[in-house]
Structure formats: structure tokens, C-alpha cells
Amino acid sequence: MIRQDVFAVEPWSLRETSLDLDLLAQSESVFALSNGHLGWRGSLDEGDPRGLPGSYLNGFHEVHPLPYAEAAYGQPEVGQTLVNVTNGKIVRLFVDDEPFDVRYGELRSHERILDFRTGLLTRTAEWVSPAGAAVRVRSGRLVSFTQRAIGAICYEVEPVSGPAHIAIQSVLIANEPMPEPDGDPRRAAVLDQPLVMEHQAKDDRSVVLVHRTRASRLCVAAAMDHIVDGPPGTLTDARLYEDGGMVTVAASLAPGQRLRLVKFVALSWSSQRLMPAMRDQVWAALSAARQTTWDGLLAEQRAFLGDFWDRADVQVEGDAEVQQAVRFGLFHVLQAGARGENRPIPAKGLTGTGYDGHTFWDAETFVLPLLTMTAPEAAASALRWRHATLPLAIERAGQLGLSGAAFPWRTITGRECSGYWPAGTAAFHINADVADAVIRYVDATGDEEFDRGPGFDLLVHTARLWRSLGHHDPAGRFHIDGVTGPDEYSALADDNLYTNLMAKQNLVAAADAAGRYPDRARELGVGVEEAASWRDAAEAMHIPFDEALGVHSQDERFTKHQVWDFAATRPDQYPLLLHAPYFDLYRKQVIKQADLVLAMYLRGRAFSAEQKARNFEYYEALTVRDSSLSACAQAVIAAEVGHLNLAYDYLGEAALMDLRDLENDTRDGLHIASLAGAWIALVGGFGGMRIHHGNVSFAPRLPAGLTRLTFTVLLRGRRLRVEVTHDAARYVLAAGEPIEIMHHGDLVRVAEGAPQERPIPPVPQRPPPSQPPGRAPAPRRTAAGQPVTGLPGAAPVLGAPAGTGPGIAGQ
């Protein structure tokens, strides 16, 4: 957990004003910078002390054997893990020969600010060395959105108490020592010194290093160059050593004098290109960055982000904490996906090595909805990556005895890396999730080139999978047996409702696409009979419903199982997976994360309003939220069925997942899906937005704690802004052709310059549902520190005044 007062509540930035070494690893995650290609954890400039060092290139990984106590057919044998690449972030400082280390001497002041509008991480510190020399240090750091190979640092130091000999040492180092690993020793072994040097060179102020991984044979090149600004007599030299190099700048400074170093770092990797090409590539990137200058990079960064916020910002009035958290989330989701360029979006983005740097269904189901509506080119890029892995997915399906494509549960390259098949291979829903993301993307953007190209391929191969995975019973119903749905506390179930509904959509969408693009259908050998068999299977899809209870069943047997003994479960026994065996979790009614509830969001038309309310109440009492993927879906459906304050609590949980370290693992990286989930909770929950066949509908309603919600979505080239208060919703078309939308079931036509306002109908009154004992979400609090009471108009939390921009960014 991170206490509420660690970060100041500000609308456009994240600021810490003191340094807590116990939270160092967490702060490295929340202050991480990335553009989706290159990721730098928010380590202190000097590299020490550190939580978890981390410089990452999307897709750059090492492989290791996946161990099993007992062998079985079809088990993935090779694991993949994200590698900490050559570190170019380190800038060390020596004051009269004493190293600047916050653990020694006196840290008189400390501040770090991550600015969501400039993309700059700044730090200011005043430090007194053990010998009594005081200096002021200011640094700014960015990972460029516009020059994807580039990270840059501006580092300034000035003596404040008297003259001092100052040396700044800029480092580029590979194979830096890592904290002691735990877990499988063979996996840990490949991550110890993973890089083998192929080349190194220097001149008087620059260094280049080229390395290659031992087993996966990937090549990474890193280079750094510098601009030095110091008093006359400032000395610069460069040295190389094993696996690294450094540039040292030394000057004697009087108070009022500054030594300033701008450091440009370029990083690239390739599985194909050879050392000379890689070496030259990073030099080219570095030259471009130098030519741009630090101020130029800053300006580009501001412009890129300004454009993003124009189309993506969400304003949340009444809860400054959530306002900050939502922008923090949007910023990090953008960082995770902006410049991936046909690489995956990992569960942690490029902010840490949690989950080995793998990508899961998180990307398609939680992250892409946000990107599709705000940065569609990033969504397309992630889907193109999936498409690029289609040959591996087709191979995997064949290995499993299935047709079509079986996408991996977790992977870096597209090859299945899950070492526990009941929650890996059996979680076939990921294939329908990919299809769902394709359908949503095409629906929202109208991108026909994608639709008839990669989109078509993805829909057809996933539809084939479902047709071969399911079967008809003697009565003609179609069943999908023995699969695992989103809820990881259930597994290998017959007719998981989520899976069946998502597969149904997938089958129909593929058949429709085959009708839309007959030439492409011919190319993939999709005949009339095959498409008809998809429609038939979809039409006959079995949807489990428990007549006795009057609710849908998560799977054919779920509601028949014993209910978990929540009363006998102590608070310290959550998450349950650390305290109970899978066999017991699987055979009882206990839910890790929204499953049927997520289906009610993604496939809402399959349920009546009454069913949604009853289902939500039933499953709410069984859901323990031991996964960060749960709260946002619960928020959406809670809002839809009228439990607005509960939805608000879930919004808070999703949004604050990392700023409060709610799952105690933010040190390993951010929960990108949960951060995106905060947007889903706001837009899908309180905005009530749904898209279906190009039609967009809203059913906005605010909880008591919020006074106004404003968000913007991109819809087929249009920019639609939605402003919601307790009384009314206003639809503003900021750009584009007029559009027809639904507002609480009523058709509304919105044109540019002609905003439409509609009243919010009263919320249906229902008794509040209950959660398992102790598992209710933390209530959002009023300014007086009281939980939200449910009364509209409760006093909102007031945010602290926004800080001014840092000095370095203002240069």
C-alpha cells in the first residue's frame, strides 16, 4: 500500500516531495517513462539506491526452459522473459570526490514531478555531502514520443554553500547487477548477465555498445551522446570498460555557477540485423536527436501530448483524487501503446518485469477500448501485432488438434508461454477477445483497409477455432466444453457463459465479414457452407441459465457448486490463491474477477435489464476481486443497474490500483489494464457508452460524489464530447459529420456547432447488493473524510492547487 499523502493531489501531474526508500520500487513504476517501444523505470539518476533497475525495449526478451514436474503433450517448453537492456539512464554526481547518494549526507529537499502534459519527469534535490558541501541538483528526463529510439536527460548541478569540484558521470551499462531473484533457478539463471558484448566504441563524449542475448540471439544496440555546458576549463572524457562505458565531465564551480549536461540515449534491437547495422542505426537516431536539441525534444513531446489530451482527456469534477488518477492512467496507457508499432502491449506496459513482460487478453479487452476511442492508430498497431502472430497461433491450434488459430494466453513473441494449462491453454476466450477488439476497432473507426485485411484474417481464423472447439448435442444446441473463462477461480468448465457469448459474436462477425469481402473469403477458402456453419453454431449457442435461482450461470455447473465459506475466510487469507489450492477454488462458487458480469458489459444485448440486475446481485456476493481486472467491469454494470455509488467505489479502486499500490505489487510494474479500466468505468459506466454495429449509445448517470464528467471519444473521424451532470447530458460534436446517437434509449442527432442537451432519467431504485464479508470496495470519501452517503450533492474532495511547471521544463 502507498499512503494517500505520498503524492500530492494535482490535476495534471504526479508529485512527491519526500523520498521514502521503502517505496523506491513502487515510485520507479509510477514515474516510469515509455513510448511503447522504449521504457525507462523511474530510477534515481544516480542508479543507487534502487528498487528494480529497468530499461526495456518492447519485444526484447530471453528464452528459458519451462519446467514441469510431469511431462504432458502440448505443454509449452520454452518460456520468454523481458530483459533489462543496456541502461542509459544513469548520471552520477561527485561533489568534491564524494558520490551523491541520498543515503549518505543530508537530503535537504527532494521533489519529483511527472507532468502528464509535457511527458517530463523532473527532479530537484538539495543535498549536503558528508563533508558539508551543499549542491542543488535538477534533472529532467523524457522518453520521446516522436523519436521512438530516444530517451534524453538534462542534468544540472550548482553549488549552494561554497565553491566545489563537481564531476558528472554519464553511464551506459549492460548486464547491470540485479536484485536477488526468486522462483525457478533456471529462469533466474538466464537473467543473470543475459547480454553478450559484440561491439563497443567511444569518442570523447559518446559511447556505443552492441550486445546479443545468449539464447534468443536478439541484438541490442545502445548509444549515448552529450552536450556539456559549464564554466571555462570544464573537462570531458570518455572511457570504456567491460559491458559499459562512461563520459565524465568535471568542473570547479563557484556558487551561482552551473554545470549542465544534456544526455541523448538511443536504443534499438533486432532479431535479424547484424551488429554493424544496429550500431549505425543508433548513431543515426542519436544524431537526429542532437539535431533536434533538448528543447526541441521537449517541444515535440508537449505537442504530441497536447494532441492526445485534446481528444482523450476526461474531466472528473468533484473528486480531485480520481481526476488525477484517471489522467495518470491515461498517460500511462498512452505510454504503453503509443509507439509500439506492431509490438504487443504487455500487462505492465514497459514499466517493470511483472508477468515476465508478457501480454495477455488485458490488451484487447481492457486497453484497446480506450485506445480505440482516443488513439486509434495505437489500437491498430496492437492488433497488427496479433495479426503478425497468426502463423504461430495457427500452428498452436494444429498442435492442439483444432482448426483456425489459438492465440497464446501469455507471450512476448506470439508463442504460448503459459506453464499452467488450466489457466493458460484452456482460456480460449482470448481468441474471442481478439475478435471483439477487431470488431470494436472497425466499428469505431470504419477502417475498411484493416477490416478487409488483418481484421478479416483474425475473424476467420478465430471463428474456425470456435467451430472446431464446440460441438452440437442431440437436441442441436451448440456447446463449448472444458474451457476456462475470465474468472481464474473457475476452470475447465462446460459452457462458460462469457466464452460462449463472445464466441457467438465472433462466429457471426466472421460470417458477416465473409459476406462483405467475398474475394478475401475465397482467398482463405471460406465457402458458403463454412460461413453457414458459423452462423448455425452461433444461433444454437447454449447459454446456461439456472431456472431455480432465476439467474444466468457462469457455466453449466457453476450455480450447482457449494458456495465458498466466506464467513470462515480471514481477511489475511486474500488473495485466496495464496492460501487455498486451485482444486478447492475451482469446485466452489467463488469468483476471482468479473466473468459473467464482464459478459453483461461486452455482450449486454444478450440480457434483459432485469436479468442484469439479478445476475449482478448474485455474482456480486461471490466476487472477491483478487484480480485487478475486476473492479472496472463491476463498476460498469453496477452503474448500469443503478448502484451508482458502488460503481463509484469500484472506479476508485481501478483508478488508484497503482497510486495506492492496492495489490502490493506495483513495484513489479503498473497494472495497465486497471488504469485503462478507470476510463472504462467512467465512459462505459457513468457515461453508459456502448457501440454496436457502428451505433453508439449513452446512458449517462453520475454517482453522488461527482458533480460533472466530461469525456471525448473519436467515432469514425468525428470527435464527440460528452458532458454529464446529475441533471443532464450535453453532447458536443467537436469535429466531423453529424452523428446520431442514443441517449437513454432516445435518438439524438448531433451536428458540429449544435450541441444537444438531454435530461438524465431517474435512477432505478434497488436494494444495494452485498459483497463477500470484508471484500466490499473501499468507499470513496467526502472532503470531510466521511464515506459517500449516497446523498446527491455531498461535498466533493477538493484537489490541491496545481503546481507550476518545473524549471527545467520551462527552459
Added chain:
Amino acid sequence: MIRQDVFAVEPWSLRETSLDLDLLAQSESVFALSNGHLGWRGSLDEGDPRGLPGSYLNGFHEVHPLPYAEAAYGQPEVGQTLVNVTNGKIVRLFVDDEPFDVRYGELRSHERILDFRTGLLTRTAEWVSPAGAAVRVRSGRLVSFTQRAIGAICYEVEPVSGPAHIAIQSVLIANEPMPEPDGDPRRAAVLDQPLVMEHQAKDDRSVVLVHRTRASRLCVAAAMDHIVDGPPGTLTDARLYEDGGMVTVAASLAPGQRLRLVKFVALSWSSQRLMPAMRDQVWAALSAARQTTWDGLLAEQRAFLGDFWDRADVQVEGDAEVQQAVRFGLFHVLQAGARGENRPIPAKGLTGTGYDGHTFWDAETFVLPLLTMTAPEAAASALRWRHATLPLAIERAGQLGLSGAAFPWRTITGRECSGYWPAGTAAFHINADVADAVIRYVDATGDEEFDRGPGFDLLVHTARLWRSLGHHDPAGRFHIDGVTGPDEYSALADDNLYTNLMAKQNLVAAADAAGRYPDRARELGVGVEEAASWRDAAEAMHIPFDEALGVHSQDERFTKHQVWDFAATRPDQYPLLLHAPYFDLYRKQVIKQADLVLAMYLRGRAFSAEQKARNFEYYEALTVRDSSLSACAQAVIAAEVGHLNLAYDYLGEAALMDLRDLENDTRDGLHIASLAGAWIALVGGFGGMRIHHGNVSFAPRLPAGLTRLTFTVLLRGRRLRVEVTHDAARYVLAAGEPIEIMHHGDLVRVAEGAPQERPIPPVPQRPPPSQPPGRAPAPRRTAAGQPVTGLPGAAPVLGAPAGTGPGIAGQ
């Protein structure tokens, strides 16, 4: 596979007359000697060439980490594996300085005979060295049933072509080099040089070695002593080297002269006792053996086996091959269990390291039925071992959140070693199998001391497990969800019928026992309410039945699943587990091994005759028998419902499992359960024997291929012989009080000296069931080589004439 002509068909022995080096490892398994404490694979005396060296002490193991790609609560972390202990079998021969090695020179003749009545493995060979010196070698080897620490070898050599310098080298060696292992490297690592020397000593003709395992810290002591008989001038000396020692005997022999070495070997192990105690213990055992002499050991062995055959022999007339195989099986089952003395009976006995030397439910369900009726003290010993592991099983149940005891799926010490929980931890039926073995043992022996002691503890703690594992539904039915039954191609099913029926028996038996022994019940805290809750759960136990199909369902969902596509499965894709992922096997109707069919044998009263016939037909079409535990159960029910020739085919498969190497893994050790299963197929199938609450019933009927079946069973101190022909059955009470039995439903009273004969009623006629394509059992053949046609009176296979005893055994 082993060709039919490799072993001569003889009623009381297994003989090979040529040496096929490709079958060396298989022959080491079938010629293995053991007394249940010490096991020696049937390696050639000279130790080279070899398939898999093997000397084992029951329970002596090393531990290693169990690896997992993904961690989970409750996973067993430590594996156990049987260790190849100090090898005392090796006797090397040098002829004029050339080593006797069958790969060099000329092997003029070779014969090995395992005699089931003497327990002696003899070998005769005539060999010409590369230099042209010819010798005759005769050796005899035994592992003593009466002196459990002792193995002994009598080795004789004589020159046949001219005088020769002969040296015999008797070796005792630890950490002998093993063939290259495959699989997990960490597991393999612990088996490379597993023993650390603690002590070694010698005098002029004896050697002692004491070693300890590195991780499990078990101490093993081995010693050898010799009696030499040679011409005047014969020289004897002893030497020690690292991890070993040897005694060399050298003599110059003229044709007609012999050099004879009798070697006594003693082996013991302990987890508690220290080196000096262990060293002295093997010396003591060795002294006793020397005092007994080779001939004395032989005589004891004969007497021990004579007694066994008197009460256990099964005579099968009409099929000499099955006759031999059944005695081979009885002999090896006796070897596996005779002197275990509160140690487990591993799946492979002590004949190899298959399954890491672990014990499974095989022991209780397949091996103990035979031992209970023929060697009840061995059955009691195996059950006492289970009882001794009760504290570990109680601990494991607690770890799993359950009451009572959860016995391990696979283990050496009683600690769970299964690294794949869906087919390990989830296979809770092993607990009911243990209870079933207790009930059967007490039923057959009337051993009240066991009943109120260990039996009571086992019944109560397993009943508690079932009560906590299951739950009632709103209608009051009792369900056991999410468990794995015997069929390993299904897993994590709700209400596995086998498990539910076996648990039901377990619950009732425990409640009955609590009534029988109120003092013991008080001691274990079993109150009236708890016992009543067991009876209630048993009474309310849900038994899945598919009304539409008119058959019982293997579990609640089984008959709803898609049927495996047998038509598309090629013959080379069996066993399916090597060619299909578990996820697909689990969710389809395909059965690895008898599950519901086994339930119809063990809990036959839960089914009507008509249900048995219908169920058998239904499940027969789905059962691929990829497990050696299947054929015998199918044989029993096939016989019961009237498919006698099919039962006969299954008998053949069970009996010949290892003599024909039907599963291509006899090299790793024998399938002790399948060998015991041949007895089950004969006695339970063609004898139709069942016991229930002390009442024994028979329903004998022979298949066309057999003319007579005679078997003897022990029943509460009585010895009852049953002789079956096609027309009649004769019941002979060889010893004991008069007994009432049932013969095909009619009460028969049998007294000593008053045999009763009853006619066999006609067999019900039913159309033959079908198996999955290509998975019908191999038909038993007539003497003319034709498959059995189903006509009674078909010409039987005639066995080859019995061989005479070997020379060495005759001394």
C-alpha cells in the same frame, strides 16, 4: 513388445534359451528377484552389458525439488525417487585374463531360468573367449524370503576345452554409472552419484560399505562375504577402492575342475540409526546367512514358496501360456509384498525405477485383493504402512482445507509427490480405495485387532475427509465436486460415480466401526452426531444416471460431452496422452481405464444386472485401455454380464502385460497391478467371487478357451478351493470350519471332507460389445493359431513340457 517365442511356455518357470541384447532391460525386469524389502534386477552376473542396473531397498530414496513453471498454493515442492543402492550382484569372470563379456568371443549356449517354486534365478552359459578358451558358467541367485536383508549367489566355472587361468571377481559397488537419464535435469542430478561414503572396511574375503544420501540423509549399509571352493592353490584377496570393494578368487583349472564361489550379500537402511549400528547390522545378517549356508537358504526359499503355492496357486487348464503368466504374476506379486514389513508396495515392486519407485492406489485396489486372499499378513503389512503415514495425510488434508486425512496420489514416504494436481491431489478416490482395502482385509480375515486398531483409524479419517469434501444441494442430495476418478482421461469432474460409490461405502463403514468400537470412537472424538452425518451423507450420495441414454454417467457431465473422434485417430496415436493435450481428452467421452466399470466390480450391489450389461456396453465403446490397470476390471465385468470370450481376451492382456511388454515399458519395471489383475480376472471374473460383510459368493463360468480353473482362497482361517469346469463348480474346504457360500445365487454349505458340486447355469446371450476401432484386446488363440471362436471345447493351447530344475538348485 516381446515376441511370443522369447520365453518357453512352462508351467512353473520362465526360461530363455538365447540372449537378445535388445531385450536386456526387459529381461532384467522379468527376471528380477525381490522379497519386498530388497530387490535385485535380473542383470547379468558380470554387470555388463546391462539395460538398467538396479538394486533397491524398499523406501530408500533421494529427494529433489519438484519444478513448476508457475507457482501455486499447496503444490508439493519435494519429489522422492527410488535410489539404486549399493550393488552386490556383480560377479565378474576372467578367463586367461580376458573378461567374460557376452558381446565378445562366442556365446555357445545361454539359458536363464526363473523357477517359481524355488525362487531361484539360474543361468548356464558356455562361452569361448576371443583367445579360444572355452568355459562353462553356472550361476544361481536368490533374494531370501526368510532372511530379508540377504541376497546370495552361487557361481561356478569350469574350463571345457583345456586348462585355463580363471579369476572370479566379486564386487560390491555404490554409485555405479547409470545410463544417460532424460527428463528434468535437477531430478537427474540428484541421481548422479547419490551416495556419500561414510565407512568402508574389508578383511581377506569380505567387504562392508556404508553410505548416506546427500539430501534425504538416509543411511545404507552393504556387506558381502564369500565361501570359496576351488582346487589347491586357489588364491583369495580383497581390495577397497572409492565407493566399492572386491574379492578376487584366482585358480588354474584343468578341464573337469571347477571353481565355485558362494557370495552372501546383506543390505539394510535406516533414516535414524548411525553408521556403526548399520555397519554391525549387515555383519550380523551376513553371519546368519553364512551359518544357514547356500543350501540352507535354498531350502528355506523352497519351503516359503511351497507354503505360498499351497494356498495361492491358480491352475488354468486349456491355456498353458496364461497358466505360466498367472504363476509368473503371483510370484512377482508375492515378491513385491512378502517382506515389505510396513513399507509400501510400489507400482513396479522393486523391479525398476518406473514412476520413480512410487506407490499409488494400485496397491490397495489391485494388489491387496490378491494378497488378502492368499498372503494376508503381507496385505496387513501394506495397510500398516498406510496407517503409519496417517499423520502426513492428516497434515496434507489440513493444508488443503479439509478434515480427516488426504493420502498422497504417489509417494514413497507418505508425503504427496504428485507434480500435476489434476491427476494427483484431485484424485481423492485413493482415500476410499484405502478404506476399501481395509474393509476387504477385515472382511476376509476377521482380524479384529487390525479392525479396532489401524483399520479403525483409517476408516474414521477417510470418512472425515469425504464429509468435508462433499456438500448437500438444496434438495438434500450429497455431492462431491471437482475430483478426478480412476479414468485419467477425465479430471476435475462433479460427482464421479466411482468416487461417490466408494466414498459412500467408506462413510458407512466408518459409522459402523464407530458403533463396533465405542471406546475407539471416543478416543478419536467421533460422536453420535458425526457418525450420523456420515450415514446421512452416504444415504444422500448422488449417483449420476443419464435417463436419456439409460446408463449411469461416469460423472455428472460425462455423457453430455462430445464423443472422441475415434475414426480419425490413427493406431500410432495411442496412447492418446502422448498425442493429444489433456484439455481435449478431459472434455470428451474417451476413457483411459476402467472407472465406472471398476465401480461395477467393487460396488456391484449398486447396479442391477441389466444396468451392468448396458453400462458395460456403453463404456466399452469409449475405453482405449491406455493404462495397464484397465483390462482386469473389464475382464471381471465382461465375464459377469456374459461376454466370456471378451473377458478371456482381457485376462490374456493383463497376464501377459510384461511377458509380452505390451506397453513397451517393461524395461522400467513390472506392472505389478496388472499381474495381480490377472488373478482378479480369473477369480473375480471366471470365478465370479465377491465378498460383502463376510459373505462370499461365486458365479463361476469359463470362456470357451479354458477347460478348467482351480483356485484357492483364504477366508477367516479357512482354505477354500474352487474348481470350475464348463459344466460345474466344485467347492472344497481344505481346512477350517464349515462355511456357507453362494453359488450363482444359491446357498451352499461346504465342510471339510464334504466337497459340494453345483452346475453352471447357462450364460445370458447378449450381442458382443464393441471397442473403439483398433482397441479391441488381442484375441486369445487356439492351438491351431486361430482366434477363439466362441465355441465351447475349442482345442486348448498346450504348454511345452516343464523343464527340470537347474543343476545348481539341485545341489
